[in-house]
Amino acid sequence: MASPILVLILGLTLAVGPRAMADPTLSHPPLTDQPGDPVRGLAVVRDASRASCLICHSIATLPDRDQGGLGPPLDGVAARLDAGQMRQRIVDARRVSPDTIMPPYHATAGLFAVGAKWVGQTLYSAQDVEDVVAFLMTLKD
Ligand code: HEC
Structure with missing residues (x-):
């Protein structure tokens, strides 16, 4: 008979297995043919609605008060990630970091208790995502 410890280890491996497949280098292709507009992207980033x-994030070059500290500062993020990796995090950061608190801005699957009015809708449109990526790519240092 298999030892209970082995069964436990196997069970835990199966339970966390798919999560271990999260990939920080995961890249998402562009969502539109229209190149992103960084000025519009900044407005989207700031949109409190x-x-x-x-x-959650801070950007030192912005004058905005009460910037967040729950996520890493986004200063210099363009030196750490390329546009595809940036886009993947905005579209659905859960693919990169399964337990993240960062909202999936362009995904409709795997959400809980979505209000009837918002079912099937994304927080950001495809062009919003491209504009935000274009803005983030300006944060080189
Ligand atoms: C509710 C909090 C929250 C919000 C809102 C949020 N994020 Fe995040 N974000 C995080 C956290 C936490 C991380 C760290 C990764 C993780 O969770 O594992 C992160 C990671 C990132 C990263 C990767 C940074 C790095 O250095 O690797 C980028 C880029 C990013 N967020 C951009 C954004 C953008 C752009 C928005 C708005 C469209 C946004 N985030 C909104 C919490 C948030």
């Missing part, structure tokens, strides 16, 4: 990035 759609889970502003600044609730």
